[in-house]
Amino acid sequence: MGKKARKTGRGRPSSIDQLPEDLRLQLNADLRDRRKTQTEIVEGINEALQGRGERRLSKSAVNRYSLAIEEKGAMMREAREAANALVGGLEEQKGTDLGRALTEMVKTFAFDIVANGGEQNLDTLKDLALITQRVEKASKISLEREAVIRKEAIENAAETVEETAKQMGMDSDQASFWRERVLKGM
Known part of the structure; x- marks a missing residue:
């Protein structure tokens, strides 16, 4: 089957969203630390919550949150790779503000395409990348002159x-x- 339909509206905040800010930051840091298992992470956060008299987190909530973060990270990596393939090494050149802005537009547009799973705007992305390359080349020639x-x-x-x-x-x-x-x- 296809992807799940996106929910509209705000909905109820998840148990992760309801965490105190410091514990949510700790959870994110723990999830980035590959040496810790999810069970260890959940136990550590739950100990802190229990000490504050707060409601415990379920393992499944942390697992869903971890999977969502990983999915977004994978989409960002894929978009970055697509933009870099289209734009090439423009970031390494010292160009104009316009050139840097166009490069960032290409990256953002690539992310949007990957995030939405569509190829309908791929031609537009290629055109934008080509324009960016031409602007940067013209800028470089102008600076050299x-x-x-x-x-x-x-x-x-x-x-x-x-x-x-x-x-x-x-x-x-x-x-x-x-x-x-x-x-x-x-």
């Missing part, structure tokens, strides 16, 4: 300083000193 122009401008300024220094009566060593000072500002 700016660097070349900036370097040429500083070199021209250094030449002008050196020539002006010589015209003002400085010897070659003094003029070269000031030229180098301008170049060090690069």
Whole structure:
């Protein structure tokens, strides 16, 4: 059979949702710790609850919660892999804010597609990834061009300083000193 139909509305909070914040955080940390069994985790949380006079957790509630977290984690990993496959190594490049925003959009969109189990938006995701790659490539070319122009401008300024220094009566060593000072500002 297919997936379960999603419930609409808020519904009743689960026993996990009703845990005090510190114990819910502890439960999450314990579930990430692969050295502990679920039985040990439930016993530890129940001891803390009993000490506070609170209602105990059932093993099945913790199991359902653990499975739900694992399912969401698997979906996130799958979405991250899909986005990385489509976008490639763009994250490693220093690009524009627009490029980074587009990369994040691709990742978010990929997660939505995986989370909803649909392939209907896969073409849109591919198009968005292609646009992101093109924006990042254009940004990289623009940044490289700016660097070349900036370097040429500083070199021209250094030449002008050196020539002006010589015209003002400085010897070659003094003029070269000031030229180098301008170049060090690069």
